[in-house]
Amino acid sequence: AQTVTQSQPEMSVQEAETVTLSCTYDTSESDYYLFWYKQPPSRQMILVIRQEAYKQQNATENRFSVNFQKAAKSFSLKISDSQLGDAAMYFCAFLDSNYQLIWGAGTKLIIKP
Amino acid sequence: DGGITQSPKYLFRKEGQNVTLSCEQNLNHDAMYWYRQDPGQGLRLIYYSQIVNDFQKGDIAEGYSVSREKKESFPLTVTSAQKNPTAFYLCASSSGGSSTDTQYFGPGTRLTVL
Numbered sequence: 001a002q003t004v005t006q007s008q009p010e011m012s013v014q015e016a017e018t019v020t021l022s023c024t025y026d027t028s029e030s031d032y033y034l035f036w037y038k039q040p041p042s043r044q045m046i047l048v049i050r051q052e053a054y055k056q057q058n059a060t061e062n063r064f065s066v067n068f069q070k071a072a073k074s075f076s077l078k079i080s081d082s083q084l085g086d087a088a089m090y091f092c093a094f095l096d097s098n099y100q101l102i103w104g105a106g107t108k109l110i111i112k113p
Numbered sequence: 114d115g116g117i118t119q120s121p122k123y124l125f126r127k128e129g130q131n132v133t134l135s136c137e138q139n140l141n142h143d144a145m146y147w148y149r150q151d152p153g154q155g156l157r158l159i160y161y162s163q164i165v166n167d168f169q170k171g172d173i174a175e176g177y178s179v180s181r182e183k184k185e186s187f188p189l190t191v192t193s194a195q196k197n198p199t200a201f202y203l204c205a206s207s208s209g210g211s212s213t214d215t216q217y218f219g220p221g222t223r224l225t226v227l
Contacts, residue, residue, distance in 0.1 A: 037218075101216060105155045
């Protein structure tokens with residue numbers, strides 16, 4: 001069975017600093033997609049970034065970037081220049097061959113002003 | 114505006130009652146999904162539908178039912194058979210049928226059993 005593990009239940013970072021959230025996954029598939037979603041206090045789930053496994057280049061969206069290590073099955077999210085609005089739960093997710101998302105348990109990110 | 118709407122935002126149910134959660138999308142997406150979220154946990158898939166008039170059970174379908182009579186709508190009924198229904202319910206949609214699928218989410222419904 002495919003699994004997604006987020007080993008950090010909570011992380012904190014000073015405003016304007018950089019923070020990295022960890023995610024590892026387990027699969028026997030070679031082609032797949034990985035996602036990071038953000039869930040702020042409003043609880044709406046918002047897509048942050050997406051990575052295709054066949055691409056070697058790490059995905060980037062403004063201040064958000066990933067470090068995708070396919071051999072190690074690692075997919076970490078780096079947030080640069082952290083802002084107060086980045087405070088949220090962050091979920092890592094894996095899209096399986098049935099087009100279903102497998103979710104990690106989430107990491108709570110706290111931004112210190 | 115294109116998007117996904119869920120109603121109501123908060124729902125209270127007495128034990129033994131069935132309730133229906135609404136999910137509507139105007140993104141012209143083929144696929145729709147229902148997830149349940151409990152405190153401190155990730156999302157768990159209840160049901161999904163890749164096309165109108167067809168749907169499949171997810172990991173935790175017991176005590177729930179769905180219908181997909183229209184492309185835009187995918188209502189979820191929480192039946193009295195669901196032993197612990199208090200949770201946050203999220204609906205999502207995607208263009209469907211592709212490994213490049215990205216799911217987009219509605220704002221959610223908080224269900225509380227009294």
